[in-house]
Amino acid sequence: MASKQSLNAPEFLIFIFFTATWASAQLSSTFYDSSCPSAFRIIQSTVRAAIYKERRMGASLLRLHFHDCFVNVRLQNLSQTGCDGSILLDDTTSFTGEKTAGPNNNSLRGFDVVDTIKANVEASCTQVVSCADILAIAARDSVVALGGPSWTVQLGRRDATTASFSQANTDIPAPTSDLSTLISAFSKKGLSTTDMVSLSGAHTIGQARCTTFRSRxxxxxxxxxxxxxxxxxxxxxxxxxxxLSPLDAGSPNYFDNCYYKNLLNQRGLLHSDQQLNNGGSTDSQVSTYAANPSKFFNDFSAAIVNMGNISPLTGTDGEIRINCRKTN
Structure with a gap:
């Protein structure tokens, strides 16, 4: 980048604009400490109650966060945004939402739990905590409730006012993806191959529909x-x-490293799963995680924070939805 001294006046103004924009887009773990200190407790208790009722719900809530972050929508004159709660929007007369896109239709679930979380938070702090941040916190609390690692959730996201059916169809990696396609899909979101392999470990919990693995x-x-x-x-x-079949038949209700052990034994349920250990560049990382659960936990925690930083809406962009299913 050119130095400040070498920039003429218009260029310098652009430099300042983008520097300020970058700074304002930073998230903070203490974002709600003053405005809604009860948010973490409310979300955690609601998530735990839902998982106690149905352990599969932990995987469903984690998946909502992933599918939200991976779909970039364009809001007004802003560049494309991710991790913005767009996955939660129902269809309207002005746009088709993401819920019925191929990767999501008859597959994504947990929307009713998010509704409950939002209602409970709204009762304590009106129009303060975004739906996008609720998804990020609920994902962490779900993993912890199922025996997985914790991490510091970065907060301050705001909610999109539209969604993208088409982007959901193109951006979310398919269960039929080969390794090169997976690496490329994550790279386009600014995520490394290490991030991709560790985030795939989320398949240590949850289930998949027959139609997604029949060919394999x-x-x-x-x-x-x-x-x-x-x-x-x-x-x-x-x-x-x-x-339905569990993605990890060994311990489907616990967040552990058995997913990677399965891959070493050619027991990956999805084609995309087994691609991580199929004679390619990621084999060694799979072996490491299979032997070292602490390494997996640490890398997963770092990767999901990276994922949560994909182009969030912050500041005055977007809105704080009162109802996560519709714009205000």
Whole structure:
């Protein structure tokens, strides 16, 4: 970058503008310390109650945060934004939301839990805590509740006033993705290959629909034969599209490193899962995580903070929604 001294007046003003914009876009772990100190307690207690009722909900809430951050929408004259609560918006007459996009339709869940969280927070602090920040905090609390690591959540995101059906279809990596496609998809969001492999470890919890892994269990050769036979019993060649299988059959309700152990034994449920350990550049990282759960936990915590920093709306951009399903 040119020095300040070498810039003429218009260039210097642009320099100051972008410097100020960059500074204002920074998030803070203490953002609600004064405006809504009860937010963390309220969100944690609501998340824990939902997971106590149904342990799968932890994976669902974590996935909402991921799918929210990975879809970039354009708001007014701003550049594209991520981690902005757009995933929560219902369709309107002016835009089609992201809920019915291919990666999300009949798959994403937990919206009712987010509604409850938002209502509980609003009862304590009216129109202060954004839906985007609720997703970020709920993701952390879900992982902790299922035995995984904690991390410091950066806050101060604001909510988008629109959503992008098309971007949801193109930006979220498909379960059929090869390794190069996965690396590219994460790189486009500013995330490293290390981030990608560690964030994929979120598949140590949750379940997948038969339609997302049918081709793998019937057609691929890099799969444990006993594992494929078991999965075929639950996922027939025809019908049963919505039948569910755990992404980590070993310990589906606990956030641990068994996902990576499965990959070493060719027991990855999705094609995209097994790609992480298939003779490519990420094999060594999978082996490391399989042998060292602390390393996985540390890298996952760092990666999800990086993901949460994808182009957030801050300052006066966007809004603080009162109802996460619709704009104010």
């Amino acid at each position: 269990i019937y057609n691929e050769s890099n799969i444990n034969s006993s594992f494929s036979s078991t999965e075929q019993n639950n996922c027939p060649l025809s019908n049963g599209d919505d039948n």
